[in-house]
Amino acid sequence: MATQIAATLYNKLSEDFKHKRFSPEEAKDAVYALREKSFEQFAEKGFPSIKNEDWKYTNLVSFLKDDLQTEVLAHDYNEVSPATVKQYFIEGLDAHTLVLINGELNVSLSTFHGDGTVSIQAISSAVDTPDYLPYIGKEVDVKHNSLAALNSALFKDGLFIEVKANGVVDKPLHIIHLNCSASGIFLQPRHLVVVHKNAVLNIVETFANIHEESVVWLNSVTEVYVEENAQVNHYVLQSGQVNTRMVNHTEITQKKHSLYNNYTATLPGADLVRNNLNVNLVDNNTETHLFGLYMGAGHQLIDNHSTVDHRKPNCFSNEHYKGILAGNAKAVFNGKVFVRQEAQKTNAFQQNNNLLLSDKAVVDSKPQLEIFADDVKCSHGSTIGQFSKEALFYLQSRGISEASARGLLVQAFAFDVVNKFKLAPVREHIEKQITHNLEQWFK
Amino acid sequence: MLTIKNLHAQVEEKKILKGINLQVNAGEVHAIMGPNGSGKSSLASVLAGRQNFEVTEGSALLEDKDLLDLSPEDRAREGLFLAFQYPVEIPGVSNINFLKTALNEIRAYKGLQPLDARSFLALTRERQKLVEFDAQFTNRSLNEGFSGGEKKRNEIFQLAMLEPKLSILDETDSGLDIDALRIVSNGVNKLRSANNAFILITHYQRLLDYIVPDFVHVLYDGRIIRSGTKELALELEERGYDWLKEEVALQGQL
Incomplete structure (x- = not known):
């Protein structure tokens, strides 16, 4: 092991893995193979450094210095009441509310527990569900994403949402992620969303910290599987305070004739937001829209890395991200579009525009197209203006x-x-x- | 209403205005003509407060306030309006939201309550008619995709909404076809009153057939070299500017 970034945290996580929760004897943990394979990757690569091309503009060193706990005790968050939750509702949004505290589904604060169309459960209790194992970790590339590997090795809880074939979920699911710890915490929630054939799902995710003064580090992974002819509208509204750091890995897999729309708004507050949004088009005739707005001030760092992987023919993808930066804020946009040899008749568009409101704000914008097919329509562009x-x-x-x-x-x-x-x-x-x-x- | 005295202005080191004197009284319409590059649009810009112009001497009083001491927004709030030669397209800002913001900020400056939604809508409807605008325009993004004529009509519509004391129309007739010119001119004529005043900057006598001025001034090389009544514009139309330039040159030699 070479010099390790955040050695203290690295060691703590290694100890967690070796001794605490996931000994091989715990055969009950059916994802043990995934955890072991993933931890090997993390152990070898450690936290990403700026030598890694994907992290060239985002240096994690200063964000990983604090003394962080990897476990929160339950009595730390008994204080969260329905009234607390209510203040995070979105005005006028008629939705089913799901509340997660430190990545764990809180049944009593949630207003919805699933119905005949959609099942909602904690991922920790999903092991026996038939559709859990075939999906979990299937498309996440732990080899090239050491933080996603770390999450895959050590995730404890999160949501498992499954929409039955032909099911149309009557209202959007509003997932409120509450972070609540009096001391610095490193959380690794894991969410899995499977939307079966012809089904429709709207998700709205929001984030809030109960203790605004303590450091919250989120290293989350969300996998969304959009099966044949299914539709998912996925809204992610990120906010936070100084001391909030989030790395959000979202892995989308789309089947034939499916539609996935992602709307990400990163509003000012958090020290660090890194979104890895990967869309895998593994079947033909899919449609994907990725819209993002990011606003930063102070010394915030907002980094959006996306990959759209056109593996099959006749797919359409469109990505448009816009950034507004004030103060000393810094933003990174890195959008990769791959068009594989087989993916003829691909339409892929990508655009990133930035408005700088101060002389000290910085943007690193890097649109990337890699095309191996010869009959495609692709464009990309980037602007930075005042x-x-x-x-x-x-x-x-x-x-x-x-x-x-x-x-x-x-x-x-x-x-x-x-x-x-x-x-x-x-x-x-x-x-x-x-x-x-x-x-x-x-x- | 407007009293300009010995106004000098420059852009970077280049002297643009070299001692303008002009008195505009309430109820009057003044036309400012002159060859290209004589400083007509610069005068409009200096009065409205465009950033890159530096005033080196002189004053410009609107009633008793020196405009030159005020920010562009305060000049507008005091009752100055500049109809732009090239109105700016601002996608994403709706015409109506823009007007409401402008109107209410002007009202707040005067210590008035913001106009309620109903009164604002009623005012909008009434003033749209002046420039034969329909609701479709007002709901669109500010000037986005508007033709040249539509942009100029929108300038006059804004003028009608904001009810300024002194309006400067900077080449509002350029790029207008006959119909649009008639519509714009009718709008202005209906807005003329004993309590306001207009300055028309133009190259062409044609506009002055529609909006008849009380006075015509010729601006050349940063100065007003000749003032007269509407007959001066007719003479310029016929003879051009060379005879005036020659007179100036002769005076310079004396």
């Missing part, structure tokens, strides 16, 4: 203050992505958050 002085003057010349004018222009910039968020209450919630943050920035 306010148009002429537009600002035009608005001011109509009596609009400079601060409001800047606000209007930022809203306008965000518009064509935010407007794509189909659930109106979610869209309005984000618009409000944008306005609120701009008022803070420009006051």
